[in-house]
Amino acid sequence: MDRFSWSNGLLEINETLVIQQRGVRLYDGDDKAKLDVGVALLSTHRLIWRDVKNHECCIAMPLSQILLFEEQAAGIGKSAKIVIHLQATPANKEPGPYQHSKYSFIKLSFKEHGQIEFYRRLTEEMTRKRWENTPASQPIPIGTGSQAGRTRAVGIVGIERKIEEKRKETDKNISEAFEDLSKLMVKVKNVFLCMFIFYCGSHIWLRANKIKDKQFGLRSYLLSMGIADPVTRETHGSGTHYHMQLAKQLDDMLQAPLEERGGMMALTEVYCLVNRARGMELLSPEDLVNACKMFESLKLPLRLRVFDSGVMVVQLQSHSEEEMIASALDNVSDKGSLTAEEFAKLLGLSVLLSKERLLLAEKMGHLCRDDSVEGLRFYPNLF
Amino acid sequence: MHRRGVGAGAIAKKKLAEARYKERGNVLAEDQIVQMSKQLETFKSNLEEFASKHKQEIRKNSQFRVQFQEMCATIGVDPLASGKGFWSEMLGVGDFYYELGVQIIEVCLALKHRNGGLITLDELHQRVLKGRGKYAQDVSQDDLMRAIKKLKVMGSGFGMIPVGGSYLVQSVPAELNMDHTVVLQLAEKKGFVTVSEIKDSLKWEKERACHVLDHLLKEGLAWLDSQAAEEAQYWLPALFSELTSRDVTPEEANQMTP
Numbered sequence: 001m002d003r004f005s006w007s008n009g010l011l012e013i014n015e016t017l018v019i020q021q022r023g024v025r026l027y028d029g030d031d032k033a034k035l036d037v038g039v040a041l042l043s044t045h046r047l048i049w050r051d052v053k054n055h056e057c058c059i060a061m062p063l064s065q066i067l068l069f070e071e072q073a074a075g076i077g078k079s080a081k082i083v084i085h086l087q088a089t090p091a092n093k094e095p096g097p098y099q100h101s102k103y104s105f106i107k108l109s110f111k112e113h114g115q116i117e118f119y120r121r122l123t124e125e126m127t128r129k130r131w132e133n134t135p136a137s138q139p140i141p142i143g144t145g146s147q148a149g150r151t152r153a154v155g156i157v158g159i160e161r162k163i164e165e166k167r168k169e170t171d172k173n174i175s176e177a178f179e180d181l182s183k184l185m186v187k188v189k190n191v192f193l194c195m196f197i198f199y200c201g202s203h204i205w206l207r208a209n210k211i212k213d214k215q216f217g218l219r220s221y222l223l224s225m226g227i228a229d230p231v232t233r234e235t236h237g238s239g240t241h242y243h244m245q246l247a248k249q250l251d252d253m254l255q256a257p258l259e260e261r262g263g264m265m266a267l268t269e270v271y272c273l274v275n276r277a278r279g280m281e282l283l284s285p286e287d288l289v290n291a292c293k294m295f296e297s298l299k300l301p302l303r304l305r306v307f308d309s310g311v312m313v314v315q316l317q318s319h320s321e322e323e324m325i326a327s328a329l330d331n332v333s334d335k336g337s338l339t340a341e342e343f344a345k346l347l348g349l350s351v352l353l354s355k356e357r358l359l360l361a362e363k364m365g366h367l368c369r370d371d372s373v374e375g376l377r378f379y380p381n382l383f
Numbered sequence: 384m385h386r387r388g389v390g391a392g393a394i395a396k397k398k399l400a401e402a403r404y405k406e407r408g409n410v411l412a413e414d415q416i417v418q419m420s421k422q423l424e425t426f427k428s429n430l431e432e433f434a435s436k437h438k439q440e441i442r443k444n445s446q447f448r449v450q451f452q453e454m455c456a457t458i459g460v461d462p463l464a465s466g467k468g469f470w471s472e473m474l475g476v477g478d479f480y481y482e483l484g485v486q487i488i489e490v491c492l493a494l495k496h497r498n499g500g501l502i503t504l505d506e507l508h509q510r511v512l513k514g515r516g517k518y519a520q521d522v523s524q525d526d527l528m529r530a531i532k533k534l535k536v537m538g539s540g541f542g543m544i545p546v547g548g549s550y551l552v553q554s555v556p557a558e559l560n561m562d563h564t565v566v567l568q569l570a571e572k573k574g575f576v577t578v579s580e581i582k583d584s585l586k587w588e589k590e591r592a593c594h595v596l597d598h599l600l601k602e603g604l605a606w607l608d609s610q611a612a613e614e615a616q617y618w619l620p621a622l623f624s625e626l627t628s629r630d631v632t633p634e635e636a637n638q639m640t641p
Contacts, residue, residue, distance in 0.1 A: 076509055076513060181447070268488050272489060284463060287465050309540075
C-alpha cells in the first residue's frame with residue numbers, strides 16, 4: 001500500500017477511464033487497509049481508488065508499478081479478490097496514505113462482485129500499456145488544489161456522473177421489469193377471473209343440460225397454468241398424455257439403477273437421477289409423482305409405493321413384498337441382529353430404505369425391535 | 384283459441400321451446416367460448432412478450448422472483464406445479480427451482496450421517512451456493528424455502544422448523560412434535576442443551592425432558608456428551624457452527640487420547 005499516492009482523481013489529458021467498480025476494499029498485503037470500502041477505478045494510466053463517503057480521500061498508482069496480478073476466488077464469507085504484485089517504489093513517488101509497508105503486494109476485495117470484468121479490463125490495459133504511448137501531460141490546473149484533492153473538478157464529477165447514469169439505467173431496467181410484471185399480473189388476474197367464472201358457469205350449465213363435456217381445451221389450459229380444477233380440485237389432469245409419456249420414459253431409465261439398488265429407490269433419489277440426466281426442462285416433484293402413479297394402469301413393471309412413514313419409493317414389481325421380507329428375516333437371523341445401518345451396508349441400499357424394509361418385516365410379525373438410545377436394532381421374532 | 388297450459392299440444396310446444404332454448408344456449412355458449420379463445424390468444428401473446436423481455440430477470444434477480452411468486456399466490460396460481468406448465472415453458476421459472484431442489488437433496492443427503500437429517504437454513508444456503516460455483520446465479524433463502532416446499536410432495540420428510548429467527552430444515556421423516564421443536568429452539572443459542580436447562584426454561588418435569596432428548600438421540604439428531612463438567616449435555620450437530628467444529632480424519636482421531 002505504500003505505492004499509492006494521494007490524488008485528486010482528475011483524469012489527465014490523454015488518460016481515459018476504462019472501468020469502475022463499487023464496493024471495493026483495499027488490502028495492504030494480507031491485512032485490511034485502514035480505509036473503508038470504496039470505488040476502484042481503472043484508467044489507461046492508473047489504478048485509482050476513492051472512498052465512497054469521503055470523496056476527498058482519493059489515491060492512485062501508476063499501472064507501470066504493477067509487476068503481475070492474479071485472481072483469488074471467493075470462499076465462504078470471503079469475497080473474490082484480485083491480488084496485485086508491485087515493483088519497488090520509485091524514488092520520486094508522491095506521498096500517500098502509507099509511508100511504508102512490509103508487503104509488496106495489495107489486494108482488491110470485491111464485496112459487490114464485478115471482479116470478473118475488472119480483471120479482464122486490467123489484463124487488457126496491462127497488455128496494451130497505453131500509458132507508454134500517450135504520456136499523460138499535466139492536467140489543466142484549477143486553482144492551487146493541494147495533493148489531497150480538495151478541489152472538486154471535472155474529472156471526479158465526470159466519473160461520478162457516469163456511475164450515476166449506469167446505476168440509474170440498471171435500476172430503470174429492474175423497475176421496468178417490475179412495472180411490466182404488475183401490469184401483466186393485473187391482466188392475468190382479469191383473464192383468470194373471467195376464465196374461472198366462465199369455466200365454473202359453463203361446467204355447471206353443461207352438466208345441468210346433460211351436454212357432453214366440450215371444454216375446448218380450457219380445462220387443460222387452466223391446469224397448465226397451475227390453477228387447480230375448481231370442480232375436482234386437482235392440480236393436474238391425472239392421466240394426461242404428458243404424464244403417460246413420462247411414466248414410460250421413467251420405466252426405461254430406471255430399470256438398471258433399480259437393479260443395482262436392490263429393486264427399490266426413494267422418490268427423492270429418482271428425482272435427482274432423472275433431473276441430473278435431463279439437464280434442461282426438468283421435472284417438477286409433482287410431475288414425477290403423477291407419472292409414477294400411472295405405472296400400474298399402464299401395466300409397466302414398476303410401482304410407486306408409500307410407506308407408513310410417508311416415504312415414497314419406486315420399486316420393481318418383480319421384487320415382491322414376500323421376497324423382501326423373507327430376505328430381511330434371513331439376513332437378520334444370519335447375523336443374530338441388525339440395525340438399519342448394518343442392513344444397508346449388507347444390501348447396498350440407502351439407510352432410509354433398509355429401515356423401511358426392516359419395519360415392514362416387523363409389521364408382518366417376523367422381526368421384533370430393541371429400541372434404545374444406542375439405536376434401533378432388529379431381532380428375529382421368536383414369540 | 385290459444386290457451387296456455389295443459390294439453391298435448393301445449394306440452395309439445397313447451398318441449399319445442401325448451402329445445403330451442405337449449406339450442407340457443409348452445410350457440411350462445413359457443414359464442415362465448417370463441418370470445419374466450421380470442422382473449423386467451425391475446426393474453427398468451429402478452430405473456431410471451433413479457434417472457435422474452437424479462438426471462439433473464441427471473442433468473443438473475445431474487446427479489447423479482449419473490450414478487451413474481453407472491454403475485455401468483457394472490458391470484459391462486461402455482462407456477463411451479465408442473466415442469467410442463469405454462470410458466471415453466473414461458474419463463475423457465477420451473478427449471479430454476481427444480482434444479483435447486485436437486486441441489487438441496489444432495490446437500491442434505493451428504494450431511495445426514497452427521498446431523499441426522501437436520502440442518503440450519505444458513506448452512507444449507509452456504510453449501511448450496513458453494514456447490515453451485517462462482518459463476519452460477521445467486522440464490523436467496525426465499526428461493527430455498529420455495530424449493531423445499533415443493534419437495535414435500537415426494538414424501539421425503541422435508542420440512543422447516545422455525546428456530547431462533549431462522550429455520551432448521553428437516554430432510555428425514557422423523558416425527559418431531561411441538562415438544563421436540565421447542566427443545567431444538569432452546570438448544571439453538573449454545574448448540575447444546577441440558578435437562579436442567581429444559582426444566583428451568585420450560586418448566587417441564589424431568590421425565591418429559593428426558594423423553595424428548597431420548598427421542599432426539601434415537602433419531603440421530605442429538606449427540607450425548609456424558610463427560611461434560613456438571614451435567615450431561617445434549618449437542619445438536621445441526622447447530623454446530625464452523626467456528627466450534629472441525630472435521631477430524633481417522634488418523635487424527637487415533638492419536639487423540641480417550
